[in-house]
Structures are given as structure tokens and as C-alpha cells.
Amino acid sequence: MLWRLPTARAEIPLPEPPSLKWIPIPEPPNLSEYARDRQAAIRLGKALFWDMQVGSDGIQACASCHFKAGADGRVKNQINPGANGTFQVAGPNATLTSADFPFHERQAPADQQESPVIRDSDDISTSQGMRRSRFVDISGTAVDVTTPQDDPVFNVGGVETRRVAGRNAPTVVNAVFNYANFSDGRANNIFNGVNPFGPTDLNARILVNEGGLQAVQVRIHNASLASQAVGPPLNDFEMSGTGRSFPKLGKKMLRLRPLERQLVHTSDSVLGALSRQNVSPGLRGLATSYGEMIQAAFQPDYWEITNQVVTFQGGVPSILPRPTDRDLTSDEFTQMEANFSLFFGLAIQLYEATLVSDDTLFDRVREGRATYTPIQRRGLDLFNALGCTECHGGAEFTNASFSALVFGDGIPLLVERMVMGDSRVSNYDTGFYNIGVTRTGNDIGRGGTDPFGYPLSFARLGALKEQGALPAEIARYVPDLPPNTSATTRLAVDGSFKTPSLRNVELTGPYFHNGSYASLSQVIEFYTRGGNFPATNRETLDPGIVEIGQLQGHPEQWGALVAFLLTLTDERVRDERAPFDHPEVFVPNGANDANPAEDVMVQVPAVGAAGRAAQGLPPLEAFLSANRAPIAADDVPIVPQNSVNYIKVLGNDGDLDGDAIAVVAVTQAVHGSTAVGPGGSYIVYTPTTGFAGFDNFTYTITDGSLTAAARVTVTVHAANRAPDAVAEFVNMPANSSVNAIEGLLNDRDQDGDSLTVVAVGQPAHGTTTIGPMRDTILYTPNPGFAGLDSFSHSISDGVLTITSMIVVTVNRPPVAANDSFTVPGYSVNNALRVLANDADPDPNDRLRVVAITPPYKGQAAIGPSDDVIIYTPRPGETGTDQFVYALSDRFLVSFATVTVDISGNRPPASNNDVVTVAANSVNNLIDVLANDAASDGGSLTITSVTAAQNGLVSIAAGGRSLLYTPYTGFVGTDTFTYTASDGAGAVSSATVTVTVRGPYRYYFPAGLRDAPASW
Known part of the structure; x- marks a missing residue:
């Protein structure tokens, strides 16, 4: 085995990494023992990954935090207060801007030694998940039964918001190459079929058919992605109410249509053939069931038993005969339900194993199919010369990968020795480094423990193994310590985190495990100055985190490095072309500012195999990408003489990036006065007393960063006519609050003057106030009141005022019972x-x-x-x-x-009948049921018969036969159809064909008709 003891990172030149196409994709060596059809498992995995029904709230999917280049790109309600529990960068439901980054900043960003710190926060920019709740049970729908819990941290004015996780969501693209997943590596390389923690959970069992159900341990190697996949669905920050189990999730999902509330593109590279849009455009979900998908993907030994059930006490399975006299309770599970974690984990691993971005410019250059520009080449040279490859090595651009850890003998190099920042030799986990992004004590990362009390770190586990302190069934999976070390060798694992891949790094911001840097240039600043806390973290600090004099004072070098990093973007990822296409998903993007209990949902549209451009969608952009200025358009209002006017100039303005805009400045008018209204939502214009004619001024708007200006030309007319106010009739729900009524909805002004609400009466059964824009009335009915309420409101054009009534119907919701x-x-x-x-x-x-x-x-x-x-x-x-x-x-x-x-009753087997009757006959009895039969036993009865065309037909007494009478003189063929029932609700139909024959006639040769008979 090879052990490394580097002393100076840049002293050992490493070969240039190969194309990722040349790196084999890791997979479990015994995969076929579990999966019977790889493509079917990939289909199942993609459906589960994108399905919003997996979340306890019916909203949170795995993809909710990995929908953009495999990572998250949202900026609202994405802040966790960090170790100190105090929000510093922004509070709950706030929207992050580029001005909020980086979270740790120096006056001269690239100079660690001399520049004072001007900003330091331990907040974390990451992903929003669930509101705090406790799981009660599944409901038979996508939404679990949960009990809301008060949240002292994530709330706005006492109203709970979605909780925000404690670490930045890494990309799932290329994650299959990671030896251990999650930032702290807790997703064990060995999947136990149940949870992320591998062999350390000695009670983890799956259910296998071995002549009946048996609870067995499984150890599936090279399956860290499967271990990772089963973590978030039960995490009460990310996707679940506290206390949910995977068998409960399985019971839930097996009753729901896959992706039931989401569109799937008919050309989706994996799920397109199953999309219900193939039946009718706009139909959501897949034309299959999760049960069918599991049966197609996995070996029958893991799902086929139906005459036994499983219960769990403290996570330990008990196997019982299936009751025959009742349905299963929600705590009794079929084999398929009990093994849902196994299917979920392996299926998602196989799906994510297809998300390999191996067609970057870097790959094409290594394959001889392209060349770099001079600045890109310079950036690559710097990347190698500065020792970046010591952590971001190999085709994956991370030393936490299989190819960096597993050599020809198949034994992984999981623990190394290295001189740390304090010049002392320590053992550490390969691919996990403390680089001083945060103080070690704020988040110890790889230095943590799993729920069973065992260290996450291989180095710590190895020390325990050396001491004989591990159970044998765990110790057998723990690596030996490096040569010339012992259980007492110092460890450098606290505060270390997995080295992320740099592939597609352009699209996967914010950066680092705490999401504290928004741009690649800020990341380069961090490395140039030697990190944030080199002194505080020195005992476990990576020795490569030192000032880089070659970059200090040379921004052109930064530009070259960024130019090279951009060559690691796969354009298929940017355009979401196959295999990076996906179903539709709706992701929460914070809450309604006016009502924090109400989610704001953003649609991520379904993208087919041809990608975003083929559907007219823009490509993915970098996190908080370059801001575009807002657009301000000229305004031409008409106002009356001697009036005060509130001119809403923002009505025809906008912002290409969707940023909120506000008026920040206004010039003074020639013939009047101007002022910016509260919040920058309008301009207050008052013409000079007695003035009539044209006036003008200029205003400036901002999106928070950039500005734009426009001109307002005002017509001030002398004669003013009163506005017209029309009574309004509106409806409001009972027990609601602060309902906004459009106070000017039916009102008009003959002169084109701007109207505002200037007064509002108080209703008998509620309260009212004027809205901040003076165009709405905020109405709150009294608690418990239902019925009619009314109040007056007065509107003004700035000079004249008129009053009308608003009638409110306060309505209680209907009660819908299951x-x-x-x-x-x-x-x-x-x-x-x-x-x-x-x-x-x-x-x-x-x-x-x-x-x-x-x-x-x-x-x-x-x-x-x-x-x-x-x-x-x-x-x-x-x-x-x-x-x-x-x-x-x-x-x-x-x-x-x-x-x-x-x-389960099947329809009767009804067969067509052919009969012959005589012309002019009556009530011919046709026993049509003679050749029919009830499929599940019992007797048949005729329940209906259609009219005949050339006769009369009816059901005979007893319902076993038909009576048919042809019309007088008719000869030929007649038809009709009857329907038979088995009495249990199943019916079928058959057709009766009747040939009506006339009386026989005899013809004789001439001369013989009346001749005597002779023999």
C-alpha cells in the first residue's frame, strides 16, 4: 500500500488529469444480486428523485435542493444562523443579494496579514426545507399528517417559515465518483439498505425471501450515493416531519401515482415513454405505479412475499402472518413497503450514476478534439503550478474520488499522514481538509459522530480499531492506520470537509460547505490570502492554505484561473440536455412577505432530452449572475389644478432579472413640487397653485444595485370634475385577516386624474384601514362572523372627493367529508x-x-x-x-x-347468438344466455336490450330469455344487443342476429299441377 507524506504541495508535480470519459463509473460489485434490470432501476430512481410527494408536505423532493446543475440556486429564505444561532447576514425569509457576500471579508480582500476584517458572520447560505413539525402518520395522499411545532429560530413575527439546513447543498452531478458523500462524508461507501451509516448500524435489516421472510444484514460496497439518498427523506430540516420512517414512506408512495402533480416531457430521456402527456397533453405523472416500477427493477426475493407482514419496534423488524380478516394497519408493512429504503437508495444511485458531465472543453482538449485559448491555457498552468491539484486532483477534480483513493490492489487509501498548519504530523481522512473557511469549533464536519456514537472519520475509526474498541462486525470494514503510526498518533479531522469536484463549478454557487462565497473571484481571493482563520485552525489546517504571493496584486492571474475553471462546464448541464433533462418540479422560494405562512412556489419546467434551448428556455446561469439594470419608461399623467397627486410611475417600469425596483430620487418640477413616496413606490406631485399646462421632471429607479431614469410629463388641467364611485360587492373568508380590497376597482375619473382612497368607514362586523398604496382597503372580519358586512369609502382625485359603499360577504368554507x-x-x-x-x-x-x-x-x-x-x-x-x-x-x-x-369481480362471458324465426310469428323465445356464463360463478340475468329495427324485442319473465316478434310481412335479417349482469355489478353485452324466413312455396312444371298422381 502507498502512503504519502507531502511536505510542500507544489514541490511534487502531478500529471495532467485525463478526460472523465476514461474513468470507470463505480458501482456495487454485487449489484445484480439486488437489481434485475438496470434501466428499469434508473427510471425508478429518476421518478423518486424528482417526485414532490416524497416530502411530508407533498412539496419537498430530493430535487428541490438539486434542481440547478445538480445544486440549488435560490436566494430567498436560504440563510441558517450558524453556530451562534444569530442571524447576521440576513434573517428568515430574506432575499440574498451579491452585496451580502462574502460572509467573511477583509478591507483588502487578498491580503491576509495586514488587512483588517470588515465583515465576519458564521451564517450559512444553504437550502430551505420543511417547516418544523412532528410526523403523526401517512394520510393516503401526498401530504402526511403532521403536528406543527413552534420554531424559535425560523419565523417571521412568530409565523414559522421553512427551516434552512446547516450545510450548503452539493451538486449531485458526478457525485457517483465520490467515495463518501455529504460534506462530512457520513454517507458510508457501504450501504446497509436502510440508512446512511453503513456497518455502524448493527440493527439495520432488510427483508429477504428465504423460504419465507427473513430479516438479514446487507453490505453493498461502492454505494455511497445509495447511503446518501436515504438520508434527506427522513431529515426533519429537509423533507420530513420528525419521526417518519422509510416503511411509512414506502406505504405512502406505493399508493400514489409517480410524479402525480408534475409534468413529464414526452421526450424525457428516461421517463418520456411513461409520461401521461403521451395520452393527452397536460396530463401529469407517469402511466405506471411505483409498485410496478419496483417489480421491474429489483429481484423478486426483495418484494414478492404477500402472505407475511412486518412491524417495527424501535427499528427492529418482527415478521407476522398477514391477517386475512382485515386490512393492514398503517404500522403493518408488506415486504415491498418494508424494503422501500433499499429500492429508494439503489435506484437513485443508478439514476445519479448517469449524471456524468464528461463533455467539457477540458475533456475535449484531453481527447485531442479541441484546444484552449491562451488565457485558458495560462489558467491551467497556474492551477497546476499553485498545487490546486493536490486537493482537486484527477479527472473528477477532487481527491475524495474513487480514482484518487482506490489503487490497482483494490484497497482504498482512506487515511494519510500529513504535516499540518502547526508543522506537526497528523493522520487525516484522504480527500477531507480543513482549509479555514470557518472556525473549527463552529462545525467540526468530518470530526463528528453518527447516531450510534461512532466517528465518521476513518482516521478516528482506525485508532479505535487499533485499540480494540470496535465490535468485530464494524472493525472488519475499517481501514488500517498508515505505517509508522499508532492509535496515539495525532488526528487532524475536526473542521475538515470533503473536497468538492470543480466540474461545472461555474453553475454550482454559492461555494464552500457554508455557502459563504458567491463568485469564483471571491473564492480565488480566499485562497490568495491563505483562508479566513489560519491561526485559529492551525492544528488541523491543510498546509497548502498559505498566502499565494503569485496571485496577490495580480488580478490578471485571477482572470486566467477563472477562465480555466469555466472550461470545466459541460454545456449539456448548462442547457439541461440529456442526461440532465428532468420532470417539472415546483420549489419553495421563501414565503409571501405579507403572509409568511404562505409559500411562494417557483416552477422549474419539465425539460426534454433536447434541452432548454429547444424549448425556448434560457440557459442556466451562475449564482447571483451579473446584474442587469432596471428599465424605466416615461410617464404622461393628467392631474387637476390645485391638487396633490400620487403618481405610480413604476407601473410601466421593470427589471430583466425580476429584481424589486423602487424610486430613489426625483428632480424638482418647473411648475410644482415633487417628493418620493414612502418605500419608493410612487411620486407625490403638487402643481403650483393656479398653474395649468404642462410640467415635467425626471425620476430614478434602482434594483438595489443599478439604476435607470425616465421622464414624467404632467398635464395640469384647470377644470376638474369629480370622480365616479361605484358600489363594490366582494367576498372574504371567515376568520381571515388583512384582506386587500381593491378600493378603486370600479371607480373612474372623467379627467384621467389619479385616484386614491382618502377615507374609509368602519364596518359593523370587522375593521378596515387604508392600504399603504392608497388604492386598497384592508378588511378583517371579526372572529367567527359570517354574513353580510358593509362600510363606506371615499376616493379623491386630489381635489374632489366622492363616497360609495363596499358590501362584503364573509363566507365560511364548506365542509368536505371523505x-x-x-x-x-x-x-x-x-x-x-x-x-x-x-x-x-x-x-x-x-x-x-x-x-x-x-x-x-x-x-x-x-x-x-x-x-x-x-x-x-x-x-x-x-x-x-x-x-x-x-x-x-x-x-x-x-x-x-x-x-x-x-x-375483483370479472365481467360475464357473453357470446353472440344467431337464430331463425318464421315470418309473421309472435313472441319467439330466444335463450340468449345458453351460451353465456358468469366468470366468477353465479347466474346471469338480462338487464337491458336495445330496440330491433324490424320487430319488437323484450325481456322475458325471469330475465333469462328474450321475446322477439318480427313485423308483419318482414322477411330478412334483424339485430339487437342485450346486456347481462352477474348480480354483483359486472356486466357484458352480446349481439343477437335473427333471420326471419317466409312460408314455404312449392313450384310444379306446367301441366303437372293438377294432373293425377302416378307411380
């Missing part, structure tokens, strides 16, 4: 009267169904009278189906779940 129905298999158009148990507390409201979600095992549509749902199960489906309907009273909406039990 429903259960039983329908026969193969039945059609079952009328489900879902409103029968619904109610509305307001007696005059009419209830109706306004929307339904697609059911899993059939089709559902709103009936013509809006009070029933027409449901048809798919042929062959049995068991339980579910969907949700929306109940409306015209103003408010409630939701309920419909559970449909599809009986």
Missing part, C-alpha cells in the same frame, strides 16, 4: 355522490365539485350536474383507488379524499 365507495371491476360510469355527506355552514350556498385529481386505477370526471363524480376503473384493476376532489361554495374551496374499493 367518502368511500365500492364499484365492480370492469364497470363503467359509476356515479359517486360525494356531496351526500358534505355540508356548508352558510345555508344559502350551493355546493358543487369543481376539480378532481387523477385517480390511480381509473378515470374520474365531474358529472353534468356538478354534484357527482363519474368513476370508471381501468379494466383488470382491483383493490383500493383514491383521488381528491375540491368542493366549492362559489367563494371558498375545501378538499376531501375519495376511496374507491374496486371489487
